[in-house]
Each structure stands twice: as structure tokens, then as C-alpha cells.
Amino acid sequence: MTERRNDERPGWRGAKQLTLLPDGEAPEEFDSSPSGSTLNPWEALPVRLGNATIASVDSRSILTPASGFAKRYKFTLNPYGGCGFGCEYCYARFFAPSSDLQDTWGSWVTVKRNAIRLIKQAQTARSVAGRLETDDAVYMSTVTDPYQPIEMQAHLTRAILEELLVVQPRLTIQTRSPIVTRDIDLLRQFRRIRVNFTVTTDSESVRLRYEPHCPAINVRLDAAAELATAGVPIGVSISPMLPITDAVSFGQRLSGLNASEYVTQFLKPARGRFSAGSTVEAIRKMKEDGWTEQQYQRIRSVLVDQLGPGRRLLEGTDGYAPA
Numbered sequence: 001m002t003e004r005r006n007d008e009r010p011g012w013r014g015a016k017q018l019t020l021l022p023d024g025e026a027p028e029e030f031d032s033s034p035s036g037s038t039l040n041p042w043e044a045l046p047v048r049l050g051n052a053t054i055a056s057v058d059s060r061s062i063l064t065p066a067s068g069f070a071k072r073y074k075f076t077l078n079p080y081g082g083c084g085f086g087c088e089y090c091y092a093r094f095f096a097p098s099s100d101l102q103d104t105w106g107s108w109v110t111v112k113r114n115a116i117r118l119i120k121q122a123q124t125a126r127s128v129a130g131r132l133e134t135d136d137a138v139y140m141s142t143v144t145d146p147y148q149p150i151e152m153q154a155h156l157t158r159a160i161l162e163e164l165l166v167v168q169p170r171l172t173i174q175t176r177s178p179i180v181t182r183d184i185d186l187l188r189q190f191r192r193i194r195v196n197f198t199v200t201t202d203s204e205s206v207r208l209r210y211e212p213h214c215p216a217i218n219v220r221l222d223a224a225a226e227l228a229t230a231g232v233p234i235g236v237s238i239s240p241m242l243p244i245t246d247a248v249s250f251g252q253r254l255s256g257l258n259a260s261e262y263v264t265q266f267l268k269p270a271r272g273r274f275s276a277g278s279t280v281e282a283i284r285k286m287k288e289d290g291w292t293e294q295q296y297q298r299i300r301s302v303l304v305d306q307l308g309p310g311r312r313l314l315e316g317t318d319g320y321a322p323a
């Protein structure tokens with residue numbers, strides 16, 4: 001049995017706060033979600049999926065006191081570290097625990113295999129601030145996509161939903177992945193829930209330029225419609241808004257989803273290596289594409305018109321209210 005640490009794996013230097021168990025040793029909590037979840041044993045997961053190296057880790061925490069744009073929530077919940085979607089503009093990279101991991105964002109993912117145990121512990125935490133209770137607002141996720149490709153095999157987000165169902169928090173899910181439709185049976189059982197779909201543009205060529213590893217736009221919109229048809233409340237996040245080709249048609253299609261919340265935001269400016277903001281590369285592409293804040297405001301007004309009365313297009317932190 002060989003013990004490996006994250007910092008001995010390619011692309012993992014600097015992630016010393018995360019400790020791997022010995023090879024092949026699965027913690028008992030990994031298959032202990034309430035309804036006999038389909039969680040996969042960690043050794044069954046691939047070591048690589050798409051562009052990303054996959055590792056299973058014990059995380060220090062899973063429910064984090066919310067702050068910043070999510071401050072109206074009690075907790076944020078990130079089942080994974082890193083994100084296999086690796087969007088060009090992603091500001092979440094700046095929250096990776098080392099500059100090495102920031103620089104290689106999109107090429108590594110950690111599966112927090114002790115997540116279920118941590119959520120169970122939070123239900124009996126002594127401090128009110130750390131305790132997960134019914135109707136607490138939980139945002140899943142802020143610095144990863146809970147339905148990124150590895151979820152198809154790990155089933156970790158599904159197991160987390162099973163555990164959260166016991167508590168019934170006010171759950172907001174943020175994703176751009178159609179994998180979320182797999183869990184409609186669970187999502188429908190939450191008393192207060194909203195699934196926010198991120199759709200950044202109407203153009204496949206723009207998507208391929210800024211977020212080539214993400215699902216196609218039509219696939220996302222179809223998945224959002226499927227959830228809505230199944231009775232799961234949805235939101236639409238045009239955030240960050242990338243160049244839009246046909247704002248009228250796009251707005252009409254978004255309107256037809258009958259989402260309970262629409263939110264948008266211009267790409268955050270680059271703020272340097274150690275602060276959240278868009279990457280220099282994303283900003284460079286925006287300039288090449290002639291995508292300016294004035295253009296954004298013009299498209300935003302067209303979308304407001306197309307969404308029609310009674311539907312607001314909120315901006316930035318005004319959106320993302322708890323479910």
C-alpha cells in the first residue's frame with residue numbers, strides 16, 4: 001500500500017492541506033448516505049477525465065459560512081475542488097489553495113469523499129453558526145460546478161442531495177450541466193429549491209472560444225426546460241455575459257423557460273494574480289471581440305424587453321437570492 005500525497009501527483013504541488021488516504025482504502029462514510037446512494041468507491045474513479053486529473057481527498061470542511069456575493073446564504077457547499085469545465089474567465093481559480101493550482105485551473109479536480117460525514121456532523125454541531133438546520137440557505141456551489149463531468153461517475157452531488165433531503169435546507173444549485181436532470185427525482189422532494197442554469201451566450205462559436213469544455217448552449221437550455229417541466233424551479237444566470245449574436249431570439253428563448261430568477265453580469269475586470277477577477281486571457285479575448293461594457297448594457301436592455309413584464313433581469317449580487 002503506497003501512501004501518496006496530493007503534492008506528489010502531477011499538477012498537485014502546493015495542495016498540502018488536503019490529505020489522501022492510502023491507495024485503495026475507502027473511508028466508511030463514502031457509501032453511507034441515507035438511502036443507499038449510488039456513491040462510487042473512490043478507487044473506482046478514473047485518475048483522469050477529459051483534461052482533468054482526478055483525486056479523492058479528505059476535506060477539512062464541506063459547509064462553509066457564506067460571504068461575499070453569497071452573503072445572504074448561511075453556507076456554501078462545494079462537493080469538488082477545482083472544476084473540469086475550466087472556463088477561460090473563471091474567477092473561482094483565484095480561490096484555489098496555491099498559485100500552482102490557480103495556474104493549472106481546469107486540469108485538476110478533487111472529490112471530497114468525506115462530504116457526507118461532514119454534513120452529518122454539521123447537523124449536530126454545537127455552535128448555531130456551524131449547525132445545518134431546516135430552512136438554512138445553502139448555495140451549491142460557488143467555486144466549482146457540482147455537476148461537472150466526474151459527477152457522472154462519482155455520484156457525490158447526488159449523495160449530498162440525499163443527505164440534505166433529511167434536513168430540508170433552502171437549496172440553491174448553480175450549474176451549467178445537463179447531468180443535473182439525472183437527479184430530478186431528488187430535486188422534486190425539496191420544499192424550497194432553485195436550480196440556476198448558467199448560460200453565457202447564444203453563440204456556439206463564442207462558447208467554444210471562452211468555455212470549450214462546457215456543455216453546448218442548446219443542451220443547457222433543454223436541460224433547464226426539462227427541470228421546469230418536471231416542476232423544479234429554475235433560474236437563469238447570464239453571467240458573465242459573453243458576446244451575444246441575436247439578443248431578441250435569445251431573450252425570447254430565455255423568457256419561454258419561465259424561470260423564477262434571471263441574473264446577469266459583465267465580465268469582472270482582471271484584478272491581478274491573487275484576487276478574484278477574470279483572467280488576463282479572457283480580458284484579451286473580450287477586447288479582440290469588441291465586447292465592451294457599453295455593448296453589454298445594450299444587449300441587456302434588449303433582453304429586458306424580451307423577458308417581458310413581471311420578469312426582472314437582476315445584476316450581480318442583486319441576483320442569487322436564496323431559494
Ligand code: SF4
Binds near residue numbers: 086090091092143144
Ligand atoms: S463551470 Fe464555473 S467553477 Fe467551473 S470553471 Fe466554469 S466558471 Fe469556473
